[in-house]
Amino acid sequence: MNRFAPALLAVAVLWSTVSQALDVEQRRAEALLQRMCARCHAVGRTGASPNELAPAFRHLGENKLYDPDFTQRLQEGYSSIHRAMPTARFGRDDAEAVVSYLRAIQEPRKPK
Template identity: 30%
Template sequence: MIGRILMPLAFTLISLMPAAAASPQEQRGKTFALNNCARCHSIDKVSPSPLKIAPPFRTLHKRYPVEALSEALAEGIQTGHPTMPEFQLDPDQIGDLLAYLKTLE
């Protein structure tokens, strides 16, 4: 009986604990995604993508190992959804964006 009372209480306390703060690199990656990608892609853990054919960032790790995206980001992504602009990121931007993408797994 006590276990049935304590388990929900423990779950509630754990769920109320603040999440770990994002590192500066993760925060820069999130900012980059917000400024450059959020018009089409969902960049969070729950919302749908504004553009239906643009995959939510939280699902990218199911399609590709996140680290494997670094080469495509450096060379310029040319195969995305039809309205996706081509762009290239510098090494620091790639590291930042990949760090952020890993937080969504």
């Protein structure tokens, strides 16, 4: 057995963990979304939404998150057609952090 194999395995595991870790901005956005949205939405990488009608944020999909106007809408006041959802308004830095976080946690859609 190669004497470097354990070290290479450790580096590979560490690299994988680091690449999946959230940066400081994304962790700040996660905390913000926990405070503002977790009453209804699952905001993390796992778990069900407390409100079954509210989508888990990890399932929002690329169309919304890569829409160039989405960050702007977060700044102006993002709202939904659902009466129970309050309007969410973020400063520019927070809006950019939220979009970065949401992109980081997206799960690929499973084929139907």
